Amino acid sequence: MTVLMLATELAKRPVVTLAGEAVAQVKDVVFDSGGGRVGAFTLSGRGLFSGPMKQALPWSGVTGLGEDAVMIRGEEVLEDRKEVVERSGPGGGDVLGARVLSDAGVELGKVTDVVIEVTREAAAVAGYQVDSTEALGHQERTVYLPLAGTLAISGEALLVPALAAEYVAEDLPGFAERVRAFRTRTTEA
Template sequence: MTEYIKASELVKQPVITLDGEDVAQVKDVVFEPEDGSVRGFTLAGRGLLSGPMKKTLPAEGVHGLGQDAVMIRDERALEGEDETSEVAERGGGDVMGAMVMTANGTRLGKLVDVIIEAGERPAVAGYEVESSGGRHRRMLLPVPRPVGVSGDIVVVPDAVADFTAGDLAGFTEAARGLRSRLEEE
């Protein structure tokens, strides 16, 4: 079964080697603006007085991503400031607050969190969106791949609007339904 995690729940998660060494904690998740994929993680030291680290964790360095920790084989998975940091610095990785719209121009709401597929290869599976209507309800949208991403707007396939969920438990079924629909088209 596929496990999904909200990006906001990864912040402050420990980064642990397979030998059990607690080497860092997740400071932020960095997304690739061109395709919406997970690029990697910026890191902070562990402990009260620890600040940001100069090392990052590229997505390829992840051995496993779970509800309680990000697992790496060893500290060699961590890299010095590289392209992961560059993406974060130029703001491309910051999609929070962007307006989510379908390709046909329907406004779905404001992006408030990113849903990540856990496992060895973390990948963006969808978005949590706060609706634009008067009630401001939150919904989870499965998005296998955005049509376009800019700093202000994320454009998703039209079919996404038909497959929403209220929580992560329902997200799995919504994602399955959307994949089936897109395969038919």
């Protein structure tokens, strides 16, 4: 089963052992630089005055990622935060707020969130939540833009194929079908 969720929704989600013990909460999602997959989660302690933890949760330690919690076997799967983040490789920076440009030179909007596709085996970037421009025909509306192969990314701009604009969805539930159709079309081309 595949589930789509927003990266920002994962912040503060509890990390719970299979024995039912809440050991931390998600602070940030760390994407690996190579394939747009979730590589790890940085963690913070539970409670109002808890700060960042020195440990992180690599994706390999996750047994389940659901709407209410991130499940792990036990605390032994947590690893040194610095090592986990370094293993993910150099990133392209934070994409939130970045302009989205098509390879045809058209500004499509600004990234407001990252859409993550969660399966039993992995969690990967499926697309972006974007505050759209008039070029997408949805000016000043939040839409979802699929990802099949980002051409370039920096802290300032995200370059996507112009074809992606044809597969925009206005809601997250409808986005899953648009992503499948976009991937089918790009693999046929």
